[in-house]
Amino acid sequence: MTAVIPAQRRTRGGVTAFGLTADQSAASTLSRRQKQALGGVGALLLVGLVLSPTGTGNVLVVAVTLAYLAAVAYRLMCVKLGTTAPEAIEVPDAEALAVPEAELPAYTVLVPAYREPEVIGQLVGNLGRLDYPRDKLEVLLLLEEDDDVTRAAVARVQLPAMLRVVLVPDGGVRTKPNACNYGLQQATGDLITIYDAEDQPDPLQLRRAAVAFARLPEDVVCVQARLGYFNAGQNIITRWFTLEYVTWFEHLLPGLVALKAPVPLGGTSNHLRASALRELGGWDPYNVTEDADLGLRIARAGLRTEVLASLTLEEANSDFVNWVKQRSRWYKGYLQTWIVHNRHPVQLIRTIGWKGYLGFTLFVAGTPVLAALNPVFWYLAIAWFVAEPGVIAALFPGYVYYPSMVCFVLGNFAMIYAGLVSARAARRFDLLVAALTFPGYWVMMSLAAVKAVVQLVLQPSYWEKTTHGLSAPHVPAPAGEAVDV
Numbered sequence: 001m002t003a004v005i006p007a008q009r010r011t012r013g014g015v016t017a018f019g020l021t022a023d024q025s026a027a028s029t030l031s032r033r034q035k036q037a038l039g040g041v042g043a044l045l046l047v048g049l050v051l052s053p054t055g056t057g058n059v060l061v062v063a064v065t066l067a068y069l070a071a072v073a074y075r076l077m078c079v080k081l082g083t084t085a086p087e088a089i090e091v092p093d094a095e096a097l098a099v100p101e102a103e104l105p106a107y108t109v110l111v112p113a114y115r116e117p118e119v120i121g122q123l124v125g126n127l128g129r130l131d132y133p134r135d136k137l138e139v140l141l142l143l144e145e146d147d148d149v150t151r152a153a154v155a156r157v158q159l160p161a162m163l164r165v166v167l168v169p170d171g172g173v174r175t176k177p178n179a180c181n182y183g184l185q186q187a188t189g190d191l192i193t194i195y196d197a198e199d200q201p202d203p204l205q206l207r208r209a210a211v212a213f214a215r216l217p218e219d220v221v222c223v224q225a226r227l228g229y230f231n232a233g234q235n236i237i238t239r240w241f242t243l244e245y246v247t248w249f250e251h252l253l254p255g256l257v258a259l260k261a262p263v264p265l266g267g268t269s270n271h272l273r274a275s276a277l278r279e280l281g282g283w284d285p286y287n288v289t290e291d292a293d294l295g296l297r298i299a300r301a302g303l304r305t306e307v308l309a310s311l312t313l314e315e316a317n318s319d320f321v322n323w324v325k326q327r328s329r330w331y332k333g334y335l336q337t338w339i340v341h342n343r344h345p346v347q348l349i350r351t352i353g354w355k356g357y358l359g360f361t362l363f364v365a366g367t368p369v370l371a372a373l374n375p376v377f378w379y380l381a382i383a384w385f386v387a388e389p390g391v392i393a394a395l396f397p398g399y400v401y402y403p404s405m406v407c408f409v410l411g412n413f414a415m416i417y418a419g420l421v422s423a424r425a426a427r428r429f430d431l432l433v434a435a436l437t438f439p440g441y442w443v444m445m446s447l448a449a450v451k452a453v454v455q456l457v458l459q460p461s462y463w464e465k466t467t468h469g470l471s472a473p474h475v476p477a478p479a480g481e482a483v484d485v
Contacts, residue, residue, distance in 0.1 A: 019278075019279075019280075019281040019282070020281040020282070020284055023343060023344075024281065024284070024297075024340065025284050025285075025286050025287070025340065026284055026286040026287040026293075026336040026337075026339070026340050026460065026461065027285075027286040027461070029336070029339060029456065029457075029460045030339065031343045033343070034339065034342070034343065054394045054395070057394070057395045058395065058397065058400060061395055061396065061400055061404065062400055064370075064373060064377075065400070065403060065404045065407050067366065067369075067370060068370060068407050068411060069407050069411070070358075070362055070366075071362045071363075071366040071367075071370055072407075072411045072414055072415065074358075074359060074362045074363065074366075075252065075363075075415070075418070076414055076418060077255065077259075078251065078252045078255030078256055078259070079247070079251040079252060079255060079418050079421065079422070080255070081254070081255035081258040081259060082250065082251030082252060082253070082254040082255035082258070083251060083421075083425065085254045085255060085257065085258035086254075086258075087309065088226070088254065088306075088307035088308060088309040089212045089215075089216075089223065089306055089307065089308050089309060090309045091204075091207070091208035091211045091212055091308075091309070091310075093204060095211060096204045096207040096208050096211055097131075097204070097207065099207065099210070099211060101133040101136070104132070104133060104136055104207070104210050105136070105189070105190035105191050105210055105213075106136045106137075106138070106188060106189040106190050106191075107132060107136060107137050107138065107189045107190070107191050107192075107193070107206050107210070108138045108139075108140065108183075108187040108188060108189030108191070108192045108193075108274070109127070109130075109137070109138070109139045109140070109192075109193055109194075109195060109206075110140050110142060110180050110183040110184070110187070110192065110193070110194045110195075111123065111127070111139060111140065111141050111142060111194070111195050111196070111197060112142040112176045112179040112180055112183070112194070112196075112197075113141060113142065113143060113147075113150055113197040114143070114144055114147055114150065114174070114176075114179075114465065115147060115149060115150060115465060116150055116197045116198075116468055116469075117149045117150050117152065117153030118153075118468065118469035119197045119198045119468050119469050120150065120153040120154055120157055120197070121153075121157055122198070123141075123197050123198070123199075124157050124158075124159060124160070124163070126195075126199065126200045126201065127139055127160070127163065127195075128160055129203045130201065130203055130205070130206055131203045131204050131206075131207060132206045132207060134160075134161065134162050137162045137206070138162060138164070138187065138188055138189055139160075139162050139163040139164070140163075140164055140166045140183045140186060140187065141154065141159075141163055141164070141165050141166065142166050142168055142179040142180065142182065142183045143165060143166070143167055143168065144167075144168050144170065144174060144179070145167045145168060145169055145170040146170050151165075164186075166182065166183055166186055168182045168183075169182070172285070173285050173286055173461050173463075174463060175285055175286070175288060175290075175461065175463045176267070176290065176463065177282075177283035177284055177285050177286075177287060177290035178283075178285035180194060180282070180283050180290070181282045181283055181285060184274075184277065184278070184282050184283075187274065189274055190273070190274055190275075191206075191209065191210060191213065191271060191272065191273060191274060192271070192272050192273075192274045192277060193206070193209070193269060193270065193271040193272070194267070194268055194269070194270065195268055195269065195312070196267065196268045196314065197468065198314060198315045198468045198469070199268055199269070199312050199313070199314055200230060200312065200313040200314075201225070201269060201310075201312040201313075202225070202310045202311050202312065204310070205225055205269070205308075205310040205312065206271075208308060208309075208310045209223055209225070209271040209308060209310070212306070212308055213271075213273065216306065219302065219303050219304050220303070220304045220305070220306050221272060221273045221276035221277070221280075221298060221303045221304070221305075222265065222270055222271065222272050222273075222295075222298055222303075222304075222305040222306075223270075223271045223305070223306050223307070223308040224253065224263070224265055224266055224269065224270045224271075224305060224306070224307055224308060225269035225270070225271065225308045225310045225311065225312055226249040226250075226269075226307070226308070226309070226310065226311050226312070227245055227249060227266050227268065227269060227311075227312050227313075227314055228242070228245060228246075228249075228311055228312070228313055228314070229241065229242045229245065229313065229314055229315065229316035230313040230314070230315065230471075231315055231316050231318065231471035232316060232430070232431075233430065234316070234318045234471055235318055236434065236437070236440070237316075237317065237318055237319075237320065237323055237441075237444075238316040238317070238318050238471075239430070239431055239433070239434035240434050240437075240438060240440070240441040240444075241316040241317060241323070242316055242428075242431060242434070243419055243422065243423060243428075243431045243434045243435055243438070244441070246422050246423065246426045246428060246431065247418065247419060247422040249266075249307075250422055250425060250426055251418075251421075251422055251425070253307055254307055256359070256363075257305065257306060257307060259355070259359060260304075260355075260356070261299075261352075261355070261356050261359040261360070261363075262295055262296045262298075262299035262300075262352055262356055262359065262360050262364075263295045263298075263299070263305040264289075264291065264292035264295045264296070264334070264337075264363070264364060265291040265292065265294055265295040265305065266291060267289075267290075267291045268312060268314070269310075269312040270291065270294075270305075271308070276303065279301075280294070280297050280298065280301060281297070284340075286336075286460070286461045287333055287336050287337060287340070287461075288329050288330075288332055288333040288336065288461065288462075288463055288464075289329070289330050289332070289333020289334055289336065289337060290333070292333060292334055292337045292364060293333070293336070293337045293340065293341075296337060296341050296360065296364075299351075299352050299356065300341070300348070300351045300352060302351070315468055315469070315470070315471050316471075317466065317470075318470050318471055319467070319470055320444070322466060322467050322470070323444065323448075324444065324447055324448045324451065325464045325465070325466060326464070326466040327444070327445065327448035327452075328448040328449070328451040328452040328455060328464065329452070329463065329464045329466075330448075330452075331367070331368035331371070331448055331449050331452035332368075332452040332453075332455050332456050332460070334364050334365065334367060334368050335365065335368055335369075335452065335453070335456050336456070336460065337364055338360070338361065338364045338365040341360070345357075368449045368452055368453070369449075371442070371445045371446050371448070371449035372446065372449035372450050372452070372453050374442065374445075374446040374449075375446050375450070377408075380392055380395070381408065384396075412439065415438070416435060416436065416438055416439070419431075419434075419435035419438050420432065420435045420436070422435075423435050
């Protein structure tokens with residue numbers, strides 16, 4: 001009989017963080033000062049459009065063009081550094097298995113699940129493959145109190161002894177970080193990680209992370225394992241998604257680590273020192289990309305994140321509508337993270353430096369904002385080549401038009417080339433066609449970004465559920481066997 005921890009208490013407003021103040025949380029989107037600053041910029045823009053609409057339009061086009069150039073240049077620099085940076089932390093199988101069980105730290109695995117009955121059987125099997133002493137392993141399956149369908153699915157499965165079901169109290173926000181904070185209150189491990197319900201982690205991943213932490217200095221409080229997809233070949237969307245992950249975990253993430261820039265964590269397989277996580281305040285229950293926010297708070301505290309050479313396989317989103325839902329949530333969370341950490345920008349710059357702040361802005365804010373602006377510039381480009389209207393000619397005088405055209409042509413080519421480089425470096429030749437057709441993925445990104453901006457205004461903390469189980473069941477490779485990312 002597996003123990004079920006009941007909903008023992010509710011927390012005010014659903015907040016179950018360990019020390020975040022209102023100023024550090026996305027519970028409210030804009031602070032009073034930020035609203036005043038936004039209002040001032042809006043008023044200035046309105047005055048400019050009234051007094052000199054063409055001149056104001058020129059300034060806006062130049063500003064956005066420079067932002068595009070900076071964002072593309074920063075990403076390319078990360079990719080370049082990622083190809084030459086020191087390798088991710090390697091812990092060979094033999095070394096991971098050689099550590100005596102008595103010397104391994106206690107480990108807690110948090111698994112938040114909401115309305116996912118279709119993957120419970122697979123989840124239990126994947127967790128059962130984890131090679132870690134059972135007396136030192138604690139797995140907390142975090143279920144919402146009113147999630148009857150998932151609770152019923154769990155009741156039909158024989159659960160291993162190290163797994164406990166934790167019922168998260170109903171009320172307040174219903175988000176993954178809120179559930180994780182409730183699980184953190186119950187956790188007893190020295191190290192903590194999160195797996196999503198559909199994850200298939202490397203069976204030796206916990207051992208590898210424990211060895212890595214023993215090697216690393218105390219200021220490294222997080223090691224992020226690599227993520228990949230087991231259904232990459234299902235359709236063009238999963239191929240694009242896989243190529244994006246290959247670029248991120250093989251090049252961009254190592255590049256950010258090499259730059260000593262803040263690292264937006266992945267939502268799963270980030271392994272943390274429990275004591276540091278509690279001191280940092282846990283997760284922000286109101287931030288829908290809580291992993292990115294935690295990565296920033298790690299950097300602001302003068303602590304570090306490293307990359308672990310261990311793979312967790314996930315299910316790539318294969319459905320267009322489902323993909324847009326998931327990506328719009330990620331983008332909305334990126335915007336929340338940037339806004340929250342910019343409530344005191346001078347203090348932020350003092351803690352992470354100008355370079356870190358520039359990278360944070362270009363990466364975390366620039367990604368969704370520029371994606372949302374893409375349709376505007378695509379429309380302007382199409383309209384110009386079709387009809388050459390005078391209003392566009394006025395917006396793009398020669399000194400603006402030619403740099404913008406260079407940005408448009410070379411920037412797009414550079415990003416496609418970066419995808420080809422990533423596919424080749426990872427020896428994923430099945431992704432070369434996806435790299436060449438990647439602009440189609442940009443259209444999807446832009447739709448998601450526009451939706452994210454709208455939701456940030458109307459439903460900032462709404463957690464849009466991602467449906468899993470859309471691909472054929474996948475049989476994990478045996479421990480120690482190589483798996484393509």
